[in-house]
Structure formats: C-alpha cells, structure tokens
Amino acid sequence: MILLLQALQTFIGIYTALLFIRILLSWFPNIDWYNQPWALISQLTDPYLNLFRSIIPPLGGMDFSPILALLLLQVVSSLFTQVVAAAVF
Template identity: 40%
Template sequence: MSTADFGILSLSLLLGLTIFLFIIRIVLTWYPQVELKRFPFNLIALPTEPFLIPTRKIIPPIGGVDISPIIWVGIFSLLREILVGQQGILKIL
C-alpha cells in the first residue's frame, strides 16, 4: 500500500466517522433528557459541537427542531464523495 493510498483511506475513514457522529447526534436530539456533557455522550458532542454552533447562528432551530446536524451530514457526505468516492478527485490523481 502506497503512502497516497494510506492517505486516501485515512481521509475516507475520518470523513465516515464524522458523518457517523453527526448521525448519532441527530438520533440524540430525539431524546432531550440526554445530558451531552456526561460520558459517553460527550464523546459525540465534543467533536461535533464546533461545527454546530456557527451553523445554529445562521440557521436557528425551526419549530424547536435543530437541523444543523442534518446539514453537516450532507456537507461531509458530499466532501467524502468528491474527494475519495469511486470517481473522487484524490482517486483520479
């Protein structure tokens, strides 16, 4: 395995993990009694919150529903497909 292949695999796994964390974050919004500052939920909240705070300022919750994690799932999915998908930029190079 070359260094480039290892880099592509690492980036793909990182983006996939980030998408997974945002999906778990979406599921956790269904349970408002969950305390995101307590273990193990802080392992999900800490890496995702820096993305969600500025997004909430631009797009506030609609009818009490926070759609910012959904937006980030879409952004990271698009990035992953563009960069390391089957016909991604890094695969073609």
Template identity: 40%
Template structure:
C-alpha cells in the first residue's frame, strides 16, 4: 500500500503476526502436535491476544475459531491504519477494506499451505522420518491435505502426485480470488 518507511514497518510486523495467527489456526485444524516446541512457541506468541476472544467466541466442534477471527480483524485494522497514514477517509472505502481483508486472509492461508507443501515434498526427499520439530510440524500440517487429494488421485507406483494437484488447486483458487477482487474494484 505504500513505500514510506512507517507503512512498511507497520505492514511487515502486522503481516508477520497475522501469519503466525493463521498458522496457529491451521495447526489446530490439522491436529498437529500441541506439545511440539514450535507449536508451543506459536501458542505463547498468540495467547495474550486470544485469551479475551476465547472467552467470547464459542468453539466450532473441537476447533477454536478465535485465531481466524483475530487474523481477519488484524487485517482490517492494518488496512485502516495504512489508509489513515495515507490520508484517506475510512467511510468511503470500508466495504472495500472488508472485502480486501477477506481476500487477504484466504490468500494468506493458501500461501501458507503452498509453502508447507513445498517444504513437505523437500523433507520427504531429504529427511524422511526426521525427528526435528520443524519437519514434523510441516508434515503434520500438510498430511490432512495430502490424504484428501490422495482419495481422488491415489499414488501411482509409489509416486505421489497429490502435491501437483494441490499446487494446481491453490493456483486456481488464488486466480479466481484475484479476478473477484479486480471485478469489485
């Protein structure tokens, strides 16, 4: 949204925290190991912000939706702050801010999965069965996605083609999301 240093600093730190919040939500959905040291770090970083919301928002089944809602609210706040820094009135573009925030949140989730799948493929080549916390967490994050696609396209002769179709699905969703945003503007 801007090239001035203040906007860049605010945007960078806000986007980092938003992505950490979304990773917490995705790890929870995938059923990743809560006691993994990296999972514990993510929980410690996000818990101070989430504690009040967890009391207000109900769980959906076993899933706590407060990280997703918080990430969305942080995106809206980021866009509003950046617009105010640029000198725009919020009343004129609040609808666009909300739609852009939805698109940003969905796109961020897709990007997290995209890079997690790349990491998972590389880990399966270089260090399959690694006991390090980072590869374990990446594999746990992507495992439900792989299983979903393997139901449709099972491995052929030991070759798993599901990552290719996951990449295609992510690219297709992102392109449609971009077209939708272009039409709205």
C-alpha cells in the first residue's frame, strides 16, 4: 500500500513539472503545439487543464485555470505525503 501511494506521489510530482513546463511555454507565442515534443506535452496536460478551464474561463486573455489545477495537485500530493507518513509510523 505504501509503495502504491509513493508511486502516485511521484507521478503527481512529474505531472506537476509537466504542467509548469506547459505554463512557461505558453508565454512563447511562436511555439507550434502540433510538432513534437510540444504536442506530447500538450496531449498530456490539456485534458487536465480543460477540466479547470470549464470552471474558470479565460478572463481578459489570461488563463487562470492552471493556478487552480496546480493548487489541487499540491493538495493531493500533501495528502499522500501525510498518509504515507502516518502509515510508516
């Protein structure tokens, strides 16, 4: 059980890094999201971000959905950390 929780926590950490890369790359308008490796990053992160885009639409050309998406990932990661720590002791 602990191994599964640690694997999920590692996955969340890697996915969070991918989200940060996606957010930082969105600042560069000349990136073609249909060419590799950008298409892979877009395919992995956009379904998760689209969940939050339906809740918070872009306001004034700014997309605030990644903030909520990252916040939720951090909360889930923190919960996994607490569960793993409680299971070890």
